[in-house]
Amino acid sequence: MHYTGTIWRPPYEADSLLLEVTAGCTHHKCKFCTLYSDLPFKFRMSPIEDIESDLQEVQVLRYNPASMMTARLQGLSRPKPFHRVFLTGANPFVLKTEKLLEIASLIRKYLPSVESIGCFARITDSQKKTDEELILLRQAGYNRLTIGVETGDDTALSFMRKGYTSQDILTQCKRLEQAGIEYGFFYLTSISGKGKGEAGAKSSADIFNQLHPFLIGPNMLTIYPESELYQEIQNGNWEEEGELEKYRELRVLVENLNISTYFAAMGASNAFQLQGHLPEDKEKLLEVLDRIISEVSEEELQRYRKNLPHL
Numbered sequence: 001m002h003y004t005g006t007i008w009r010p011p012y013e014a015d016s017l018l019l020e021v022t023a024g025c026t027h028h029k030c031k032f033c034t035l036y037s038d039l040p041f042k043f044r045m046s047p048i049e050d051i052e053s054d055l056q057e058v059q060v061l062r063y064n065p066a067s068m069m070t071a072r073l074q075g076l077s078r079p080k081p082f083h084r085v086f087l088t089g090a091n092p093f094v095l096k097t098e099k100l101l102e103i104a105s106l107i108r109k110y111l112p113s114v115e116s117i118g119c120f121a122r123i124t125d126s127q128k129k130t131d132e133e134l135i136l137l138r139q140a141g142y143n144r145l146t147i148g149v150e151t152g153d154d155t156a157l158s159f160m161r162k163g164y165t166s167q168d169i170l171t172q173c174k175r176l177e178q179a180g181i182e183y184g185f186f187y188l189t190s191i192s193g194k195g196k197g198e199a200g201a202k203s204s205a206d207i208f209n210q211l212h213p214f215l216i217g218p219n220m221l222t223i224y225p226e227s228e229l230y231q232e233i234q235n236g237n238w239e240e241e242g243e244l245e246k247y248r249e250l251r252v253l254v255e256n257l258n259i260s261t262y263f264a265a266m267g268a269s270n271a272f273q274l275q276g277h278l279p280e281d282k283e284k285l286l287e288v289l290d291r292i293i294s295e296v297s298e299e300e301l302q303r304y305r306k307n308l309p310h311l
Helices: 048-061 065-073 097-110 131-139 154-159 166-179 197-208 228-234 243-256 282-295 298-306
Strands: 017-020 022-024 043-045 084-088 116-121 145-150 183-189 215-220 261-265 274-278
Touching: 017 048, 022 084, 048 097, 097 116, 097 131, 131 166, 145 166, 166 197, 183 197, 183 243, 197 243, 215 243, 243 282, 243 298, 274 282
Parallel strands: 017 084, 084 116, 116 145, 145 183, 183 215, 215 261
Antiparallel strands: 022 043, 261 274
8 A cells, every 4th residue: 555654544534445546735824734744745646557556456355265264254155345535635625626536446456345435624625626526536436525624713714724614614614515515524622822712603603603514533643743723822923822711712612613513623633532422422522521620631732732742
């Protein structure tokens, strides 16, 4: 299999086949991001020959002696088929519709059991796609995209150079909904900065409440020295929230969300894993957040953050 650099995927894509079709990020300007700093280039699409070769390899490996024996030990007549493929890279959905359809066709050719195709996406990825193209992509299997919107706070989006506004989030996600493409959000706790997180959470909830994400997955901002944001802090242009302040922000987000969605703080950046369905589990989530805020010290949470070598 062809894999380049560190491969990132959402926790809930653990059972998906990871297929590299891009590496890096087309935007590569967010001040806090260091996820693709190990790559010697900004963005690259995989040659279609490599993609097809990887699919052929998966097809063969499913029926090799070792795989067949492992399946028998598990009480299965044959290895479990793949039902979902997750395309790797920061935003494979930016590829032209024709290329995404070609990739989907290859997946169907070699892995006919696959029912859906997911990937990370930026809000801007769908801007150059027509409504008709989005429908074609949904028909080809593209669904349940993961979008790192981070926040609905326009000031924070601008400062961090995300490249879109909260209105863009509304416009593009409604277009995805009209095409039948489901999507989930990553929310970045503390992106608004010290003293502004609760207001940022309210702005985000206002935006999210107008949409239908299948998931809202908060991650805690973790700042590494190689990031541009670290230099902004050194220059006195931005201040990070304290760790308990981050949890107070998260509480405000949960309190103000009134849509049906799955709330899941699952990534390593979260010292505590929080999961529940909204709105039915809202009170339970708030109770857990209240306990963290009242019973866990700032020092303990700071220790966790400082000892986090990578996300």
